[in-house]
Amino acid sequence: MSTATEPVFKGWAGLDAKACQGNLDFQSFEPKKWDEDDVDVKILYCGICGSDASALSGEWGPVDGVCPQVCGHEIVGEVVKVGSSPENGLKVGQMVGIGAQCDSCRECVDCKNHEEQCCPKMVITFNSPFARGNGKGSISRGGFAKYWRGPSRFAVPIPDELDPALAAPLMCGGITVFNPLEHYGAGTKAKNIGIVGVGGLGHMAILFASAMGAKVTAISRSEAKKEDAIKLGATGYIATGDDLQAAFAAHARSFDLIICTSNPPEFPIADYIPLLRPRGVFCFVGIVPKPLEFGLFPLVMSSAHIAGSNIGNPDGIARMLKFVVEKNIKPWIQRWDMDEINKAMPSFVNGDPRYRFVLVNTDNGGKM
Amino acid sequence: MSTATEPVFKGWAGLDAKACQGNLDFQSFEPKKWDEDDVDVKILYCGICGSDASALSGEWGPVDGVCPQVCGHEIVGEVVKVGSSPENGLKVGQMVGIGAQCDSCRECVDCKNHEEQCCPKMVITFNSPFARGNGKGSISRGGFAKYWRGPSRFAVPIPDELDPALAAPLMCGGITVFNPLEHYGAGTKAKNIGIVGVGGLGHMAILFASAMGAKVTAISRSEAKKEDAIKLGATGYIATGDDLQAAFAAHARSFDLIICTSNPPEFPIADYIPLLRPRGVFCFVGIVPKPLEFGLFPLVMSSAHIAGSNIGNPDGIARMLKFVVEKNIKPWIQRWDMDEINKAMPSFVNGDPRYRFVLVNTDNGGKM
Numbered sequence: 079m080s081t082a083t084e085p086v087f088k089g090w091a092g093l094d095a096k097a098c099q100g101n102l103d104f105q106s107f108e109p110k111k112w113d114e115d116d117v118d119v120k121i122l123y124c125g126i127c128g129s130d131a132s133a134l135s136g137e138w139g140p141v142d143g144v145c146p147q148v149c150g151h152e153i154v155g156e157v158v159k160v161g162s163s164p165e166n167g168l169k170v171g172q173m174v175g176i177g178a179q180c181d182s183c184r185e186c187v188d189c190k191n192h193e194e195q196c197c198p199k200m201v202i203t204f205n206s207p208f209a210r211g212n213g214k215g216s217i218s219r220g221g222f223a224k225y226w227r228g229p230s231r232f233a234v235p236i237p238d239e240l241d242p243a244l245a246a247p248l249m250c251g252g253i254t255v256f257n258p259l260e261h262y263g264a265g266t267k268a269k270n271i272g273i274v275g276v277g278g279l280g281h282m283a284i285l286f287a288s289a290m291g292a293k294v295t296a297i298s299r300s301e302a303k304k305e306d307a308i309k310l311g312a313t314g315y316i317a318t319g320d321d322l323q324a325a326f327a328a329h330a331r332s333f334d335l336i337i338c339t340s341n342p343p344e345f346p347i348a349d350y351i352p353l354l355r356p357r358g359v360f361c362f363v364g365i366v367p368k369p370l371e372f373g374l375f376p377l378v379m380s381s382a383h384i385a386g387s388n389i390g391n392p393d394g395i396a397r398m399l400k401f402v403v404e405k406n407i408k409p410w411i412q413r414w415d416m417d418e419i420n421k422a423m424p425s426f427v428n429g430d431p432r433y434r435f436v437l438v439n440t441d442n443g444g445k446m
Numbered sequence: 447m448s449t450a451t452e453p454v455f456k457g458w459a460g461l462d463a464k465a466c467q468g469n470l471d472f473q474s475f476e477p478k479k480w481d482e483d484d485v486d487v488k489i490l491y492c493g494i495c496g497s498d499a500s501a502l503s504g505e506w507g508p509v510d511g512v513c514p515q516v517c518g519h520e521i522v523g524e525v526v527k528v529g530s531s532p533e534n535g536l537k538v539g540q541m542v543g544i545g546a547q548c549d550s551c552r553e554c555v556d557c558k559n560h561e562e563q564c565c566p567k568m569v570i571t572f573n574s575p576f577a578r579g580n581g582k583g584s585i586s587r588g589g590f591a592k593y594w595r596g597p598s599r600f601a602v603p604i605p606d607e608l609d610p611a612l613a614a615p616l617m618c619g620g621i622t623v624f625n626p627l628e629h630y631g632a633g634t635k636a637k638n639i640g641i642v643g644v645g646g647l648g649h650m651a652i653l654f655a656s657a658m659g660a661k662v663t664a665i666s667r668s669e670a671k672k673e674d675a676i677k678l679g680a681t682g683y684i685a686t687g688d689d690l691q692a693a694f695a696a697h698a699r700s701f702d703l704i705i706c707t708s709n710p711p712e713f714p715i716a717d718y719i720p721l722l723r724p725r726g727v728f729c730f731v732g733i734v735p736k737p738l739e740f741g742l743f744p745l746v747m748s749s750a751h752i753a754g755s756n757i758g759n760p761d762g763i764a765r766m767l768k769f770v771v772e773k774n775i776k777p778w779i780q781r782w783d784m785d786e787i788n789k790a791m792p793s794f795v796n797g798d799p800r801y802r803f804v805l806v807n808t809d810n811g812g813k814m
Contacts, residue, residue, distance in 0.1 A: 092679075188724060196724035196749065198699065214691045261725075331566065339814060356564035357629075359751070364743055369716075373728055378754030381564065383727070386746030 085109075085118045085158060090419050091146035092358075095136040098427050101294050102134075102222065106149055109227040110216035116232045117168055118159035119176070120270070122444035123150030124221035125415065126426045126435040127249040127278065128364070129178070132296050134423075135422070144205045150221030151178045151203035152249040154242045156223035157223075159232070165231040166392070171411035173242050174233040175399075176324065177249035178203055178389050181210065181229045190381045194231070195257075203228075216362030222419060224439060234395045239403045243445065245395040247278065247409045247434040248398060250389065255397040257390035258337055258361045265291030268334035271310070272353065276303040279363060282409055282443025283337050284310040286398075289405040295333070306432070310410075322349035329353055331380070336360045337387075344368035347384065351376045360382040411436045414446050447698065452484045453526060457512035457591025458787050463504040466795050468788040470502075471588065475516055477595040478576050478584035483534055485545070485598045486663040488528035490812035492589035492784065493520030493615040494794045494803040495646065496732070498545070501573065503795075505513065512573045518589030519546045519571035520617040522610045523810070525601070535597040536562075541610050542601040543767075545617035546571055546757050548586050551598045562599070564761045566661050571596075590787060591744070592807060602763045604683070607771045611813065615777045615802040616766060618757065623651035624766040626705055626729045626756035633659030636702035640664075640721065641680070643708030645653075645670040647731060649801040650777055652678040656771040662700070674800070678778075697721055699748070704728045712736035715752065719744045728753040730760075750757075779804045781814050 086108045090102035114292070119201045129352040130149040132138050141147065153176040157168055164355070168174065182189050182197035189197050201208055204220035218228065236245045248256075260328070262268045264287045271292045280296070287294045288311025294306035295314030304315045318325040330352050350360055351372060360383065377384070390398070401407070414422040416437040426435050438444035458470035465553070485555045498517040500506050509515065521544040525536055536542065550557050550565035557565050569576055574587035586596065604613045616624075630636045632655045639660040641651045648664070655662045656679025662680030665676035671681045686693040698720050706713070709732040718728055719740060726753065738752070746753070758766070769775070782790040784805040794803050806812035 193724065204701050362746055365746055367738050369741045371737050373737045374733050374754060378730055378733055378750075381753070381755045383751045383753040385749070385751040386742060387749045388746050403732075429761050437709065 084121065084226050085225035085227070087219070087225050087227070089148040090135040091148050092141065097134040098131050099398065100424050102420055102423065103146070105146065107219050107223070108216070109219060109225070110213040112161070112227070113164060113211040113213050114161035115230050115235050116161050116162045116227055117157050117174070117227045119153070119155040119174060119233060119441050120158045120442050121153055121155040121221055121224055121226055122442050123154040123243045123246040124150040124247065124423065124438070126150070126437065127152055127250050129250070131423070131427050141229050141305060142154050147205050148219040148223055149204045150223065150253065150437070151176070151219030152246045153203070153224065153226055153248045154236060154249070155245065160230070165229070166233065166391060168230045168233060168235070170242070173236040173250045175236050175395070176203060176221070176226060176228065176233050176396060177253055180232045181208055183209065183436060192393055193391055195389045219299065219382065220332070222416070222437065224442060232392055234399070237399055237403050237420060241397060242440065243413060244409055244437050245399065246436045247282065247411060248402065249395065251279045251434065252282050252409065253390035253395050253398055254363045254387070255279050255288055255337060255339065258363065258387040259283065259286050259290060259396055260334045260397070261387070261392070262335045262359055262361070264335065269293060269294050270295070270333050272333040272336035274336060274338040275300070275341060276307050276433070278431060278434045279339035281310055283339060284312050285407050285409065287310065289401070290408055295364045322346060326353055331355050334358050338362045339364065341366055345370065348372040351382060354382040356380045357382065359385050361385040363386050363387050409434055413438050415440055415446065447458065447542040452594035453488065453595070455591065455593050455595070457587060458501040459516050459517040460509065461513050463509050465502040466499050467755045469495070469712060470788055470791065471514070474748045475514070475587050475591070475693045475755050476584070477587065477593070478669045479649045480529070480595070481579040481581050481597070482529035482531045483533060483598050484595055485525050485532060485542070485601050487521070487523040487594045487601060489521055489523040489589055489591055489594055489609045489807050490810050491522040491614040491807070492518040493617065493778065494790065494805065494806045495617065495618050496516070497618070499795050511549060514585040515573050515574045516591055518591065519544070520614045520619065521571070522617070523594065534601065534603060536598045536601060536603070537737060541604040543604050543613050543617040543763070544589070544596065544601050545569060545763060548600045549576055549679060551577065560761055561759050563757045567701040579804035580665065590784070590805065592810060596715070599700070600760055602760050602767070603768055604729050605771050607745065608767060609803050611781060612777055612779065612804065613767065614804045615650065615779060616770065617763065619647045619802065620650050621646050621758035621763050621766055622731045623705060623707065623753070624654055625762055626755040627654050628730065628762070628765070629755070630703045630727055631727070632703065637661060638663070638701050638723070640704035642704060642706040644675050644744065644801070645707060646799060647679055649674070651707060652680050653775050656680065657769070657775055659712060662740055665798050672682055687752055694718070694721055699723050703724050707731045709734055709812030713738065716740040719750060722748060722750040723749065727753050729753040729755050731755050777802055781806050783808055783814065
């Protein structure tokens, strides 16, 4: 074991469903019990993702059973302690990123194929019990904190060439859209791509897909984000308004792949199916609460697909980071001192990010 | 132009929605107006497919506007007349098969890629207006007849090694399941395959998928077809009964691909999604009338797909026929003299086929 700094585990905890209204409480927490494949990470940056707000405000279910909840799952920081059997070749002093998943069973076929994001026993980065080794039963704590402890497999090295603040939103939002873009062959098999929603995930999807060589069309309700979408790399823009069928009439059978980064309470998928090319894929990367409903006839007639995609594996995160360096991709972020999290979170919930907030632990060396 | 026999176009026409009850009327019909890429085919065999019964009995909409309807779209026969510009290298005397599609626009991107089954202007083999050349406006007439006329592109040569009666059900039912099995990599990428429904399409799907090297599980309501499914090549069998969740509990995350050949009035897709492996595909090859409804959470968590698949292209039919010869695949058929169609059709509607009825024009040389 080697150690640089003795970590002190303190973070901003949600204590009730009003946490996002400026009520996160800075307090000590118990990290997971140490295992020899763990690392301790001094947190420099942490992005804010919609899932943090959803968990904190009870949209995922009552918060009573999970408080105090230390959320945050777009974590970037410096390794300060390494066990005797680290994965990813981790060493003290290295910059790493941790996303929405922090452990998996290591025994199922998906783990053995290094598709850990498909492990049915995946442990997410906050509020979830670890299930292996000494840490079994410890609750995962996220990145709205000064230090993080967890399995080294899920701490992915950040390339030196990449501003680590920009790496933060890639760890969840980025990989969530990079994964399906890569899987469905953006720029090669999937030449025409639609991105529904220009927000945290959507703006990164546009950056990635255009850098992959695809023709990208942003699909948004109003014209408000058109200028940004074009700057991000889109060459097409559809402002749907309220009449989707009218808005889409000229775009029938246009898209090999549509990635939906928008999570409204319900989603009119039937209006979107005609946009797909034969064999095309409409891929949700988030959860729309109300069940989808659509007739089968157009899906069968165009041999199309409705799909879901869930984050990505550590190897995929590493490939994404390499791609981001190669293509010099820069997510659009606004930085907040993490000490200001109780101002940042209400602003996030208000829809202010253009397009991702990154919290900065300046005391740990993070840069504003 | 070369001609062997002067065709006389007569067939069994549905005159009202009671046609399947034994009321098909043998009468003359006008074939499409001749184009130089057409062939005339002396029909020896024609399979009966569920779509024939659906169209004839008004399930696809009122029959008033389409009667008389000469259905039948699993046609096998001998070329008796060839125009000056035949496709597929067709010659008089050759055995060919025609499936559910008999023309396409030839101008769209899908036609140019020889994915004619994706052409938005596809012409199906009965009740549909042709849209090109002299034939423009002629109504397509199917295989419950003595002769067929249509574009040579859609008349696919039958290999000499194949009993042409066995080729008939392959032309629609066969290609409908072969296409997604091939597309999703049965036996290679898709090693574990579920087939929902052991009927006309399902039994061919089991034959194909097992011959492709996949492990096949048949999924049926009762145990009644278990013995047949095993004989066809399935090694697993799930009798669902009425409690799908109980029936499927032991099979969670088992299947890379599930092909649904069953078309009940409504389909409980949400109960089937947990059966899929990550990245798995649930593929409908027919239309379930009631809209599908399912929650997104399991689809996203397992990065799975709900898909449709529509028949196949002439090149795919040719590949299927080659595969059937190589693997010595024999669909299970019962032959009826086509003159007995008014007995065969009520029996078909009654669910009697084990598993496909093939009508035989003995006067044209078809063999019982």
